Amino acid sequence: MTSVARHPMTPTVPPEVISDIYSPDEIAVLFDVVRRKGPWRLIAAQHFATAEEYLAVSGPKNPDLKSKLTLSDLLTPTFRSYLGNFGIAYEDEVHDLYFSRKMLNMIKSIHGAKYATPQSFLFNLRAPAHSYDAGHFDGSSWRGINSNNSPLWLISIMAKSGLFDEWEVKSGQVIAYYYNSDIDGGFTYWPEGPDLPPKRVPAPFWNNGFLTNNEKMFHRGEASGPRGRRTIPDLQLNSLISGEGDNEWVIRNDGTEIARYEDDEMRFLFHYSAHVFDDLADVKRYVEHTDDLTVEKALGMILDDLKRRGKPVPESSDPMNDSGFIAALSSRYAMAPSEYPVEAPLDVPTPR
Known part of the structure; x- marks a missing residue:
């Protein structure tokens, strides 16, 4: 009997569509924090310094090598911040949500794990936007290396290489979407790997989403909002967004307004992630750092693998920081959806 090899970017179990995630x-508490406590920075500004770093994470399967893109060409008005991380709730209002037994039990169920600890609890808010994201997976975690201490381009290449399963920290996510429009935005x-056909959940969304293992599954948020408003000519890496009044959102550059939107034009998500452990020995390895990777060891293993x-x-x-080196590693482990x-x-982005 012939067995079919499992693609490395296939979730432990298929994602489960869930509804009524929050009361x-x-x-009201979550949106109050997002509206009142900004301004918030672009995701790209937080995670990428060059186009090569972005493309290592979210680049297409067959890039146009003749089109030399800069990071500015890839910007969309997609902003992010954190409600909690590292096992600490950043906002008093969300303390109980961050340590939610309901959320932790849901994520433990993905792996049949015994123990769990909350990790990142983040939110994204996006104005009308194109989606240049060809498909990505969330930042994987290994003992010693994760998206809190290492760049996303390295995290992505490590995951694609399949070399580091011995150090993997299991995880799962509960993701809730809010987009009160049916103009694209799905x-x-x-779920069966990037080489097979995708699945899709269309908008609108309100308090529904997924219980998922997104560190092992390619996915993408689609373009959203009024199609004629998806390009902001003055958008730049230091652009910030903040709530204005009860139902508007304003993007500014150094205090100067460059765009304004109403709630129904915006797409939001709240992304809760936890690490899970099979037993106390697994917990102790993680907490006591007795078997950690280092960036130097990871890069050495990658270079040795490519030589072999x-x-x-x-x-x-x-x-x-070497963009040529990053691009070379990315091309060697190229992996992205094909459909x-x-x-x-x-x-498809074009140079400005």
Whole structure:
């Protein structure tokens, strides 16, 4: 009997569509924090320094090598901040939500795990936007290396390489979407791996989403909002968004307004993630750092793997900031979806 190899970017179990994730009172608390406590920064400004770093995480399967993009060409008005992280609730109002037994039990159920600890609790808010994200997976975690202490481009390449399962920290996510419009804005995901057809949940959303293992599944938020308002010519890395009044959102550059939107044009998500452990020995390895990876060891393993495969990459004197080195590693471990829903095609960026 012939067995079919499981793609490394396939979730432990298929994602489960869930509804009524938060109570009305909890929704009010969450949106109150987002509206009152800004301004908030672009996701790209928090995680990427160059186009090569972005493309290592969210680049297409067959990029146009003749089109030299900069990070500015890839910007969309998608902003992010954190309600909690590292096992600490950042806002008093969300303390009980961050340590929610309901959320932790849901995520433990994905892996049949015995123990869990909350990790990142973040929110994204997006004005009308294109989606240049060709599909990505959330930042994986290994003992010693995670998205809190290492760049996302390295996290992505490590996950694609399949070299680090021995150090993997299991995780899961509960993601709630809020987009009160049916103008595009759905969610595309590849539960059987990026080489097979995707599935899609269309908008509108309100307090529904997924129980999922997004660190092992390619997915993307689709373009959203009025199609004629998806480009902001003055958007730049230091652009900030903040709530204005009861139902508006304003994007500014150094205090100067460049765009304004109403609630129904905006797309929001709240993304809760936890780490889970099979037993106390697993917990102790994680907490006591007795078997951690280092960035140096990870890069060494990657370079050794490429040599064995006959695809060597020269070492760099500044590997964490060398865009040519990052692009070379990314191309060696290139992996991205090959098919998109007809209703949600991939937007193609062009140089400004």
